Amino acid sequence: MFESGPFVAEHVSETDDEQVQPNGVDLTLEAVYEQREPGRIGQDGKQIGDRQRLETQQVADDAPETYYLTPGGYVVQYAETVRIPDGHVGYIYPRSSLLRNSCMLNTAVWDAGYEGKGEGLLQVHHDIELERGARIAQLVLAEADHDGTYDGSYQGENVALDEF
Numbered sequence: 001m002f003e004s005g006p007f008v009a010e011h012v013s014e015t016d017d018e019q020v021q022p023n024g025v026d027l028t029l030e031a032v033y034e035q036r037e038p039g040r041i042g043q044d045g046k047q048i049g050d051r052q053r054l055e056t057q058q059v060a061d062d063a064p065e066t067y068y069l070t071p072g073g074y075v076v077q078y079a080e081t082v083r084i085p086d087g088h089v090g091y092i093y094p095r096s097s098l099l100r101n102s103c104m105l106n107t108a109v110w111d112a113g114y115e116g117k118g119e120g121l122l123q124v125h126h127d128i129e130l131e132r133g134a135r136i137a138q139l140v141l142a143e144a145d146h147d148g149t150y151d152g153s154y155q156g157e158n159v160a161l162d163e164f
């Protein structure tokens with residue numbers, strides 16, 4: 001069974017009312033990165049290639065922090081800290097307005113016990129403007145059996161020590 005948006009909101013910080021949807025919580029854009037060096041996935045371990053954080057541009061008087069993205073693949077980081085509660089698994093879906101603008105957000109499984117500000121892969125197939133803080137994705141939580149909880153290298157990622 002999938003949980004309601006208000007339940008999901010109890011496990012996401014900080015959120016405002018606009019982010020709480022009937023079936024989940026919208027996550028907003030914190031940062032956009034462009035990968036510069038190769039990564040590696042081996043039989044044991046993995047390495048994430050070096051990346052560069054992109055700068056925002058002021059595209060209008062009322063839009064001071066906007067990413068203008070041309071076609072390509074970008075790593076995006078969400079602004080909210082997500083905690084996947086015991087007995088659940090998380091999935092992230094793109095906002096449909098991204099798809100309608102020829103962009104796709106690719107995501108993987110969010111494990112029970114994970115806590116952090118996660119990342120996703122944004123595919124841009126047509127130029128798009130994305131404002132920092134704009135809602136780009138929706139987190140849903142489903143009840144799930146699990147064996148142990150997440151204890152990998154991304155635990156606590158992108159979260160300041162005083163937030164953790």
Ligand SMILES: O=c1ccn([C@H]2C[C@H](O)[C@@H](COP(=O)(O)OP(=O)(O)OP(=O)(O)O)O2)c(=O)[nH]1
Nearest residue numbers: 107108109110111114118119120150152153154
């Ligand atoms: O689109 C996603 C999917 C998951 N995560 C977070 C939550 C998840 O619990 C964690 C680890 O994901 P996964 O287990 O897929 O990573 P891995 O590459 O297998 O690394 P590890 O060996 O640390 O598990 O990353 C994201 O940030 N973005």
